Amino acid sequence: MIGAIIVALAPSLVVLLLLSALMSATETSMTAASRGRMHQLEREGDPAARRVNRLISDQEKLIGAILIGNNVVNIFASALTTSVLTQAFPGPAGALIATGVMTVLVVVFAEILPKTVAIAQADNAARALSLPAQWTVRIFGPLANGAQWIVRRTLRPFGIRLSMETDVLAAHEEIRGAVEYHHSEGLVETRDRWMLGGVLDLAEMDVSEVMVHRRSIVMIDGDKPPREILNEALAQGHTRLPIYRDEPENIVGVLHVKDLLKAIADADGDIDAVRIAGILRTPWFVPETTSLKDQLAAFLKRQNHFALVVDEYGAIQGLVTLEDILEEIVGEIEDEHDVVAPGVNPRPDGWVSVEGSVTIRDLNRAMNWELPDDEAVTVAGLLINECQRIPEVDETFAFHRHRFRVVERRGNQLTLLDVSPPEQAVDD
Known part of the structure; x- marks a missing residue:
């Protein structure tokens, strides 16, 4: 009799476990599939990838529908098995046997095995199961929406608000x-x-974090004779130079060395005959809060590689160039005219000699460190921010798994620091 019961139960149980396994594999493969590869395959005309992208665009509804369908199948399989086995084993024994059997079958064959296969071949499994997943969402999607509505209503009194359109990760x-x-x-x-x-x-940083500070800007007095202006321009090695009159805050134009040389050539080499005011380019002022992404787009749109940075009161804070922004992506760009400052100098003892004006990002890139740059831009700024004061020479501090020693200070400016590698540092 028991053999006959098992034979009668087996086909239905196999079908239900197969359905449960397919749903488990669908859930795992859809969440683990590479969105980038699916979009690429869709652009190449793959209909299965198109279905996958459509399904994961509303991931909450997809997962909800699969979970409801999977639970319906598992509960039905358990109820059917319990009903059949209690006939062969009356009383609690039948229920206990059914519970043990279904636990093993569901966990091993309907959960672990299909999910292991799906995670190993997530992209291919997602494409292969996209059509069954589409029908699952059509059948159980309305129930999933209802369940989501109930969940949101339940969580609302606790101050938890969920948006169906909000992704967990940006x-x-x-x-x-x-x-x-x-x-x-x-x-x-x-x-x-x-x-x-x-x-x-680029979208998270603004120009004030990469600009050349106003103390370091090379400017030329526009009232000087053309010959002196030429000598200063050639001595500095910069292509573009701000020109001021009366005071440095009064920028009247930007001198491009190429324009100056062309004007000298047009004057047959008579430098003193060149009228500097006539070859100056209109200065471009940008707010210090402009993001690097927006400034890069503005540089490309205006075909201008040089801008002066001002604060909310219009005071000059620094200057930013296209090269400054590109260096945030590719690292330091040097040409044959650059004056390469020491900046970051590793020492044989493992410590690193760092100029205070070096940015934290540049130091991290040079040494492959992970110093935080959310509260300060330069290494000196980081030390001052942590100390909440301007340290004295020879003072040593330990934070962020590094030691910082002040080597040189000029006025209120920290000009040279020694920084230890993280493996030699102590905790805060």
Whole structure:
């Protein structure tokens, strides 16, 4: 009798477990599939990839429908098995046997096995199961929407509000996380990691973080004779130079060395005959809160590579160039006319001699460190922010797994620091 019961139960149970396994595999493959590859396949005309993209565009509804369908199948299979086995084993024994059997079958064959296969071949499994998933959503989608409505109503009194359109991870953070993961696995080189991260950071940084500070801007007095202006321009080695009159805050134009040389050539080499005011370019002023992404777009649109940065009161704060922004992506750009400052100098003892004006991002890139740059731009600024005062020479501080020693100070400016590598540092 027991054999006959098992034979009668087996076909139905196999079908239900197969349905449950397919739903489990669908859930895992849809959540693990590469969105980038699916979009690429869709652009190449793959209909299965198109279905996958349509399904995961509303992931909450997809997962809800699959979970409801999977639970309906598992509960029905358990109820059917319990009903049949209680006939063969009356009383609690039948229910206990049914519970044990279904637990093993569901966990092993309807959960672990299909999900293991799906996670190993997520993209291919998602494409193969996209059609059954589409029908699952059509059948159980309305129930999933109802369940989501109940969940939101239940959580609302506790101050938890969920949006069906809100992704858990922003696209930029998802890309950044993928880059960091592949870098840790050795699949992305450090330089490529910095470049990709630099592109993502453009929207989060403003021009004040990369500009040349006004104390370091090379300006020329426009009232000087043309010959002196030429000598100063050639001595500085810059292509574009701000020109002021009366006081440095009064910028009247930007002198391009190429324009100056052309004007000298037009004057048959008579430098003193050149009228500087006639060859100056109109200065371009941008707010210090402009994001690097917007400023890069503005540079490309205006075909201008040089802008002066002002604060909310219109006072000059610094200048920013296209090269400054590109260096945030590709690192330091040097040409044959650049004066290469020491900046970051590793020492044999493992410590690093760092100029105070070096940015934290540049130091991190040079040494592959992870000093925070959310509260300060330069290394000196980081030390002052942590100390909440201007340190004295020879003072040493420990934070962020590094030691910082003040080597040189000029007035209120920290000009030279020694920084230890993280492995030799102490905790805060």
